[in-house]
Amino acid sequence: MDALLVPFQYAFMQRAFVAALAVGLLCSIMGTYVVLRKLSFIGDGIAHASFAGIVIAYIRGFDYYVGAAIIAVLTALGIGFVHRRGNISLDTTIGVLFTAAFALGVFLMSRLKNYAVDLQSFLFGDILGVSPKDLLFIGILSLLIAATVVVLFRGLLYTSFDPVVAKASGLHVGTIEYVLLVMLALTIIVALQSVGIILVAALLVTPAAAAYQLTKRFTPMMVLAALLGITSTVGGLYLSYFLRSSSGATIVLLATVLFFLAIGVKYLGFGRSA
């Protein structure tokens, strides 16, 4: 029995579990909006674009969270602008600009003489390296995002279902969309540390998509997504200790297993009852 508690003995593991809990919760709550508004490609784009911010922050010598957050928020606002103007296809914009931002990051990094930054840890995350300062940052952003979801809950719900009628009846649909994109950008920054750029989109989509299979109302979907998200991040981290595997990859694979279980449960006839 003690062997099962081994992971919790170390301070760095304790910090990792707290981070996993916060990331699982945030990603799946935001993921509910991502899935229903079909924004998954945007999440992927923001994650990749923020890589350039991380590298620039490293070169300039300021906190890489700040660099990543600035780039991610600017990117999100840019997407919102293009999306609302509607002149250029959103897919095309993301496909061109964000791969370019990512390439810029790799380019700048490759020109560094002796870079101490581990590319692998940005791509796949390094949740075991979460410092007390990281944890503070994660905590502040989590509270900010949670508070925003509470304040804008009805507006986000209405505009997710029917933005046109919501606007006609007097809701500030444009503002709500921009706020949502900024929250999405900040969530991605929080999640980068634990699952990395490649896998963050999965954590935004998979738990919410699994919950969508099993529920027929919005709030139950969000609650179930949060439970599945936390199970994936905390459970995946725990498993990765024993499997000696990449924590980010293990988290995403566990989320994927839960997703297919949800589909299985749905087709066995238990779904859409909540």
Place this chain on the structure above:
Amino acid sequence: MNAPGGAVAVRIEHLIVRYGRALALDGVTFDLHFGEALGIVGPNGSGKSTLLKSIAGLLTPASGEISVLGAQPRDVPPGALAYVPQIEAADWSFPATVWDVVAMGRFPRLHFWQHFGISDRDAVKEALQAVKMYELRDRHISELSGGQQQRVFVARAIAQRPRLLLLDEPTTGVDAETEEALRRVVRSLVDDGLPVLMTTHDLDRVGEWFDRLLVLDRKVLALGRPEEVVESGAYTSIREHAHTHGHVRMT
């Protein structure tokens, strides 16, 4: 401000709306009064939906004046205007029950710290009963027929308790029972003083639905009592014209 019956609720003057270079509305002028149901008929592409969207503040006109409840369309207070779009516009796979969608009608007036209270629930219940959907309140919206979806959208607008109601072809593709339920609801709201603007491409029963009828084909071709407008033949002539020439315009 409670405007007296018969006062002007919507005033439109010389309204011109363009989509790129295409002219969707070309100098439209008319008034809608409190306690009046005004029907708008016209062929596909005549600008009916464009007119409603302009009043709802969803489109920016090229020129002209729109006054909605005494304000610019985008300055109308939250909850004052209810707009019912064509049902194809919505995502019916969204995780929501009939009740959930109608409850959204209450959202524009609620601040985030305000509880969804008894008066809100009563408004939702009354709206669902008015369109005969209360028994189906727990059903998922993907499990509804087209007529039922239309009734849910109208119920959401009624639950909002608006001071102006815009309906975009609510009778298209619905069964006779739904049409009659909607007509009764709309007429009772109008009798209580609500101004209603509704598009339709169906000339049957316009006399039972509307107090006045407007024939639109980018311009106002006729406006008056429904029987007079129908007898004038203004609508049938443009319908035949559109038919023989087969021209397609943007809606």
